[in-house]
Amino acid sequence: MKGYDLIIIGGGPAGLSAAVAAWDAGVREILILERDQELGGILNQCIHNGFGLHTFQEELTGPEYAARFIDKVRERNIACLLDTMVLEVSPDRVVTAVNREQGVFQLRAGAVILAMGCRERPRGALNIPGHRPAGIYTAGTAQRLVNMDGWMPGKEVVILGSGDIGLIMARRMTLEGAHVRLVAELMSYSGGLKRNIVQCLEDYGIPLRLSHTVVDIHGKQRLTGVTIAQVDENNRPIPGTEEYHPCDTLLLSCGLLPENELSRAAGVTLSPATSGPVVDEALETNLEGIFACGNVLHVHDLVDYVTQESFEAGRRAAAYLQNRLPSRGRSVPVKAGEGVRYTVPSVVHPDRMDDSLTLRFRVSGVRQGAFLSVWLDGERILHQRKPVLAPAEMEQVRIRRSELEKRPDLSAITVCIEEV
Amino acid sequence: MYDILIIGAGVSGCAAARELSRLQASVCVVEAREDVCSGTSKANSGLAHAGFDAREGSLMARLNVEGSRIMESLSEELDFPYRRNGALVLCLSEEDRPGLETLLARGRANGVEGLEILSREQVLAREPHVNPGVTAALWAPSAAIICPFELNLALAENAAENGVVFRFNTRVTGFSPMEGYWQIQTDQGPLEAKCVVNAAGVYAAQLHNLVSQTKLHITPRRGDYYLLDKTAGSYVNSTIFQLPTKYGKGVLVTPTVHGNLLVGPTAIDIDDPEGTNTTREGLEEISRKVESTVTGIPFRETITSFAGLRAHEDGHEFIIQEVEDAPGFFDCAGIESPGLTAAPAIGRMVAGLIRDKLALEEKAHFQPRRKGITDPWALSPQERQALIAREPDYGQIICRCENVTAGQILEAIRRPLGARSLDGIKRRVRPGMGRCQGGFCSPKVMELLARELGIGLEQVNKCGPGSELVTGVTKEADYEGV
Known part of the structure; x- marks a missing residue:
């Protein structure tokens, strides 16, 4: 069976960004599997502008934003198979796919990044x-x-x-x-x-x-x-x-629903709140070496955040492949408290965290002038007034590793919205 | 002039056509819609009922049991999905127990094999999601699930292969009795035939009443359903009915032959023979009623809801006979549940009546077998690789939810009686039947249809003329008045 170090399922903004980040971290045997006839995913039909304000500090159309990443993938000679539908991912990372040229075929992967995006209700x-x-x-x-x-x-x-x-x-x-x-x-x-x-x-x-x-x-x-x-x-x-x-x-x-049929069949644990995989700070699922990012993980509001998250997934998958990703060690759950619908990640392993970690989440209702709070067990480490919080906009907070290291007995991180 | 003209390309009409195609006769099927299986036959429970429900001695009971017995071998002959999953009729209180015994006795009298009454424990062991308050159940091992579309299509394709002519988009408007034959008026001009078979479903009474003084009355009885994703498809194993009580009939829960979960139907009498709209009340009735038989159904996995119309005749009996005051005009009317199950037997009966009437002989070279559309996923890995190497279209997925390939879609269009609409393709090979309901694949299927039929995309329709999917191209808007 042919093999790759990293197989990325999906050639939309998440898969492209993850591929670039993994390559830049030193992984060379990368394959992107894309079911459509071209790379770029749903961005190809988003011909309006407004993409890339955070990433490129300019307003691009969807196809332009995609093109920037497609170019990066091409410059790095990262392999792509188009018009190729993945049928199955096994827990030990054998990927089964089908296309016109090869029929049904299997590939072994050192690591897999799930980047299949979402569908509409x-x-x-x-x-x-x-x-x-x-x-x-x-x-x-x-x-x-x-x-x-x-x-x-x-x-x-x-x-x-x-x-x-x-x-x-x-x-x-x-x-x-x-x-x-x-x-x-x-x-x-x-x-x-x-x-x-x-x-x-x-x-x-x-x-x-x-x-x-x-x-x-x-x-x-x-x-x-x-x-x-x-x-x-x-x-x-x-x-x-x-x-x-x-x-x-x-x-x-x-509403959009992360498209996780492959993940579910592989045995990836899914979150009822996001309909996406449950991941930790490395964006790794419960299955070792299988990572997830982008809208398959949770539905994003801006593609820039998809890119940021997917860079992280690519970087972490590279570390895993290079045996640089430490074992998980102790794990601390991240809880969505009052007014918060979910957080990604929903579990953190302080021993393998970077110096800081971005927690992304959405609120469950519109709130004005409320406080965004983070509690480490009974201790509030963040209390920030927000003029407006709305479910349509993804929110984020940063958690420092040092805060967690100070508390070896920490049982939970809670993100919540408070009136005072 | 045809020997026989059949009105309606639903499952009854097509079953009759197939049986008649064994005989030396010219047969034509006329259908008002653009495709076979476009009325009652397309929206029902997809069951091959065992036959314990119909009244003893009724034609309904006889044809149900006969149809149930034929169905499995027919599924092999005509290559359509069939799975014998058995049915349970739940008794939910001790005081209803006599009703269960009555059903058992009726079933045995009807000739249903293998019926037995199971204890509460036996039921719960088979079906863990059944209401734990169940007291007993009737087990009918011969009950099965089938694909209603493919049964209908298989009968039609096999009939066509054996010489039956099909005319679609042709609505019958009237009849003139002639000397030894009938002239049939349609919106596409007149046709002539020695015998007419009225298999027009909810319109059968209307047509009957044009030729006879003995009037028929058929009520469209609407049934609303929920269809759930395959993730919920194994919530029950067998088909679960509720024993009818003084409080009503309940709704059924069944896996479908394609692995989804189906919950319904309601039974709401309406006037409109095209009134296949679901209602909020109907859908709420289902989710409320089903709780008494199967608990905790994951309705959030619903992928669609739909409604079908049963052709309910006032006497609740199949009417399959030559109309007394209209010689040569045969009714095949009042075909409501268990009509799908009974269809193969109905076809035999209709063909028998006409064979006797016209003294028809059997054909020398009837081809009884029909091969379904190639399903690459049903092949062995080696066969599939060979198929894709030969025809790469079978390696190109168009519908990601149901893994439908371009090859299957093209075959659905190119076959005899090929699909002419988006729904026609959906019924044959299932793109759009899955969880995204065609969100991703429908533009691609529309393109394939346009290309294969040699028409513009603006002519591609969902379910026949008048249901076109796009209104024109962009950048050509009429800005006047905007």
């Missing part, structure tokens, strides 16, 4: 009742049709969900000549970034209807309209608030 998973006509797309599918294939999914559009792709598509569909009637959002706050609300809805006069959802879908062949209604505090539609909106297109932007 489809209509069925949202339990929207009604007919099942043509004209209902997830926002990402519509984005592909419009931006890559040049086709318009429809002319009169309602968007359900205010996730970032939905907001971006509200603007895109408008620029392409469609009429976007409204964006309905089940929650009482937007699921997207503030800048997208302003630049994609407000600038075009598209109404955002918070605490509203689609309660019926009309049209037997092609969509003819949707009924939306206001919801109560339990997200149940309030009778009497129904409004009918004629439209031929319904776009759904109701």
